[in-house]
Amino acid sequence: MKIRAAVLREVGGRIQVESVDLAAPGPGEVLVKVKAAGVCHSDWHVVTGDTKHPLPAGLGHEGAGVVEALGADVPDLDLGAHVSLSWAPSCGECFYCNHHKPNLCEAFTDAIWAGTMLDGTTRLSSGGEPIYHYCGLACFADYVVVPRVCCVVIPEAVPFNVGALIGCAVTTGIGSVLNTAQVKPGSSVAVFGAGGVGLSTIMGAVLADANPIIAIDPLESRRQAALDLGATHAVAPPGLDAIRAATGGRGADYVFEAVGIPAVQEECLAAARPGGTIVFSGLAPMGTATNLPGAVLVRSERTVMGSYYGSSDPARDFVRYAQLFLDGKLPLDKLATREYALEDINQAFADMRTGVVRRGVIVL
Secondary structure, eight states, X not given: OEEEEEEEOSTTOOOEEEEEEEOOOOTTEXXXXXXXXXXXXXXXXXXXXXXXXXXXXXOOOSEEEXXXXXXXXXXXXXXXXXXXXXXXXXXXXXXXXXXXOGGGOSSXXXXXXXXXXXXXXXXXXXXXXXXXXXXXXXXXBSEEEEEGGGEEEOOTTSOHHHHHHXXXXXXXXXXXXXXXXXXXXXXXXXXXOOSHHHHHHHHHHHHTTOSOEEEEOSOHHHHHHHHHTTOSEEEOSSOXXXXXXXXXXXXXXXXXXXXXXXXXXXXXXXXXXXXXEEEEOSOOOTTOOOOOOHHHHHHHTOEEEEOSGGGOOHHHHHHHHHHHHHXXXXXXXXXXXXXXXXXXXXXXXXXXXXXXXXXXXXXX
């Protein structure tokens, strides 16, 4: 079938909305009509080349939509179901799945980075040439074909823009607090970066009953957004004085870096108290390095952790966050602040980079 999709053909190039071919779903695959897709910095990393990915690539990895058709061997999903899309599918059988870490599943890793389905081929093409699926989804498009395991059914009462954000920013940020760090009630939390993931981290800290919650971001608009979503303090970088003032001079119990900039990651060391925990959830450019002095870590017993996709189990966590939203305990609708047509995708990324939106959403 012919669909519209946002395609990147060269590093540094303009994202183009093209008419491309989408093949029917194969065994174990699902055709989803995309209703909303979030505009995330991870896609921009492909544009800049900070993330290496086969090109041309269909971008988009934070989506939600409606199940339109099923391939063979998909007995447990109904046509018309509302789904959030997971970019970290899991097999349920490998070492990591059996050790309750499906976000690190090894069965799909090679295919995801190759931009293909498990059989090594793409479902997207143009003029007979393959178009690769970013994060296995390529959901800046009218329709997608994805593995069944990427589809998590959510309640129909959840708006599609909220369902889309659950697929990445929300799960990454909240999960870093609840799953990776397992923040204890009453703990002090500092969050570096108040973009989509950072704001979700703040919402996670609120759910964990943390106090104080200090947001650090250079943009006033994002600092205001952090306060609106539950931060007790919001300051411009470097923020160390404010963190210490709010924590009795010690530093924060938990420090989250949601930007992916090595220099900011290094600042987190001084922001955490001795014995505290530092969590990196922002993706730094491939090939970069972060200098964290081993002697300081040893003498201060600080712990440094990585958090990939919020250490999530999407089948469990997507539904949990959707229900918390419906129960009025998680204001995810405050995160999606502007909607764009697919043809306006380059403007959506420009707005993301300048911070005029909390999270932009492409609506189809």
